[in-house]
Amino acid sequence: MKAHIDKAQKIWARGDSFIWLTGATLAGCMIMISGLLLAILVNGVIYFWPSEVYRFELKDDTALFGEITDREEIIKIEKGEPVSYGFRIQVKRGNRDLYGDDFIWVNEDDIKSRSMPETLTVFERREWGNFYGTIQEFRQSGNTLATGHEKAFETFEEQMPRVEEILEEIKEIEKFKIGEINHDISDHKLNIRGLEMEGVKSGPEVDEERAAIAALEKEYEGYVTQLARLRSQLTPSLVVRTGDGRTQEIPLKQIVHAFQPNAFGWIDRCVFFVGGLWEFIWGEPRESNTEGGIFPAIFGTVMMVMIMSIVATPLGVLAAFYLREYATQGKIVSTVRIAVNNLAGVPSIVFGVFGVGFFIYFVGGTIDKIFYPEALPTPTYGTGGILWASLTLSLLTVPVVIVATEEGLAAVPRGIREAALALGATKFETIFKIVLPAVMPSILTGLILAMARAAGEVAPLMITGVVKLAPALPIDSFYPFLHLDRKFMHLGFHIYDVGFQSPNVDAARPMVYTTTFLLLLIVLLLNSLAIALRNRLRKKLTISGL
Numbered sequence: 085m086k087a088h089i090d091k092a093q094k095i096w097a098r099g100d101s102f103i104w105l106t107g108a109t110l111a112g113c114m115i116m117i118s119g120l121l122l123a124i125l126v127n128g129v130i131y132f133w134p135s136e137v138y139r140f141e142l143k144d145d146t147a148l149f150g151e152i153t154d155r156e157e158i159i160k161i162e163k164g165e166p167v168s169y170g171f172r173i174q175v176k177r178g179n180r181d182l183y184g185d186d187f188i189w190v191n192e193d194d195i196k197s198r199s200m201p202e203t204l205t206v207f208e209r210r211e212w213g214n215f216y217g218t219i220q221e222f223r224q225s226g227n228t229l230a231t232g233h234e235k236a237f238e239t240f241e242e243q244m245p246r247v248e249e250i251l252e253e254i255k256e257i258e259k260f261k262i263g264e265i266n267h268d269i270s271d272h273k274l275n276i277r278g279l280e281m282e283g284v285k286s287g288p289e290v291d292e293e294r295a296a297i298a299a300l301e302k303e304y305e306g307y308v309t310q311l312a313r314l315r316s317q318l319t320p321s322l323v324v325r326t327g328d329g330r331t332q333e334i335p336l337k338q339i340v341h342a343f344q345p346n347a348f349g350w351i352d353r354c355v356f357f358v359g360g361l362w363e364f365i366w367g368e369p370r371e372s373n374t375e376g377g378i379f380p381a382i383f384g385t386v387m388m389v390m391i392m393s394i395v396a397t398p399l400g401v402l403a404a405f406y407l408r409e410y411a412t413q414g415k416i417v418s419t420v421r422i423a424v425n426n427l428a429g430v431p432s433i434v435f436g437v438f439g440v441g442f443f444i445y446f447v448g449g450t451i452d453k454i455f456y457p458e459a460l461p462t463p464t465y466g467t468g469g470i471l472w473a474s475l476t477l478s479l480l481t482v483p484v485v486i487v488a489t490e491e492g493l494a495a496v497p498r499g500i501r502e503a504a505l506a507l508g509a510t511k512f513e514t515i516f517k518i519v520l521p522a523v524m525p526s527i528l529t530g531l532i533l534a535m536a537r538a539a540g541e542v543a544p545l546m547i548t549g550v551v552k553l554a555p556a557l558p559i560d561s562f563y564p565f566l567h568l569d570r571k572f573m574h575l576g577f578h579i580y581d582v583g584f585q586s587p588n589v590d591a592a593r594p595m596v597y598t599t600t601f602l603l604l605l606i607v608l609l610l611n612s613l614a615i616a617l618r619n620r621l622r623k624k625l626t627i628s629g630l
Contacts, residue, residue, distance in 0.1 A: 223323060254311060383573075409519070436545070439476030473545050550572060
């Protein structure tokens with residue numbers, strides 16, 4: 085017995101139990117994280133896989149078209165005990181403009197039969213979500229050109245490319261040509277306002293600006309006429325019959341995709357899956373962000389993180405070098421370090437309130453008064469935008485960079501500094517050419533932590549520039565090309581908006597999972613680039629003997 089006690093005491097003294105406990109805890113954390121990522125991935129990716137569409141014959145002699153999205157047991161409490169009453173399924177029946185909602189629960193006992201006809205067609209529309217039905221007719225300007233499913237669907241496939249060309253031409257005119265005209269008219273009106281503020285209300289300069297506006301308005305009218313002509317060609321439509329026997333005429337201009345998933349083979353399903361992912365990443369959002377793509381949110385997130393990194397990294401590095409290399413160590417420096425550490429624990433919404441008060445109202449308002457007085461009272465920089473949101477997050481993350489850089493500076497041997505000074509180098513040369521390269525891995529470590537935190541923050545962004553839907557990206561073809569005053573979309577806010585503010589929660593749930601996984605993937609890619617650069621610098625420093 086004593087031998088076992090002595091052996092246990094030796095194991096305890098060596099710390100083997102703590103090693104195993106630490107390893108088990110790490111393994112448990114990795115399993116939980118992997119499980120979470122896998123759950124997010126599966127629930128998100130399945131959204132793009134074409135599901136089978138069923139025709140349900142109900143016992144009340146009605147029919148229903150739709151996809152099965154969930155199944156659960158019906159439990160009722162009777163006399164304090166749970167009693168099972170079978171199962172029910174959730175069916176995505178779409179056709180929101182007819183039924184009012186996309187989903188319906190159906191008891192399995194009420195289903196007489198179910199089948200998967202190949203003629204069942206899913207229409208992904210620009211408005212009102214999906215429509216499920218069987219094609220009856222193809223019409224052009226109200227005239228029937230083809231009847232029956234096969235002929236009507238063939239005619240649809242022949243005519244749809246032309247409709248897409250017209251829609252693309254309309255988008256080109258509205259977004260770029262008319263958008264450029266409106267931008268130029270706005271500039272000329274601001275020029276007139278600026279002249280009026282200088283006391284010039286008439287004269288050749290004002291007449292020139294007004295003549296330019298008149299020419300632009302005439303060009304605008306020409307594009308409006310062209311748009312009317314193009315829209316008059318968008319007359320093709322399909323007559324579709326629903327499961328309950330109703331018919332609905334769907335204009336081709338409202339259709340994004342029309343496909344028959346029950347007729348798909350594995351290759352067709354894979355092609356459709358890849359196409360859905362491509363559209364999700366590069367497309368624009370539709371239907372209150374619950375459908376379509378999220379490219380504006382991806383762009384806004386990456387651009388905001390980049391601006392934040394450009395601002396936070398130099399600021400944090402300079403502060404750390406001053407505190408470690410230049411400042412006289414004492415109570416004041418110690419107090420500053422404590423303040424920096426405390427800043428890392430301040431709630432992010434507090435930084436957001438500071439950003440609104442200082443950056444937007446004070447700095448932005450001052451910029452508007454000095455450089456954009458002709459645009460007032462409409463603010464230019466005195467309102468939320470990607471610049472102010474990025475600067476707010478840079479203040480939020482700069483303590484992380486300071487702490488990581490200071491730790492790296494403390495790890496650089498003092499003898500290296502003394503050797504450089506002994507060889508005649510100045511203090512600045514020693515810091516810039518010797519210490520800074522040696523501490524670069526630590527700086528990049530701080531940058532990695534800062535990017536990971538900034539990419540997922542939402543609270544400060546909600547009051548400093550992020551919006552549900554941004555009409556234009558911060559980068560475009562209009563001078564000065566980079567518009568840091570514009571509002572932007574963000575993946576984190578997109579998740580919050582779709583997941584908690586959407587009126588159609590069931591339809592939005594897959595988008596939440598997919599956007600969440602994409603946000604994690606972007607953070608991983610940004611961090612991987614920084615980690616690869618850090619490892620390369622460490623290898624270079626190891627070879628050089630630092």
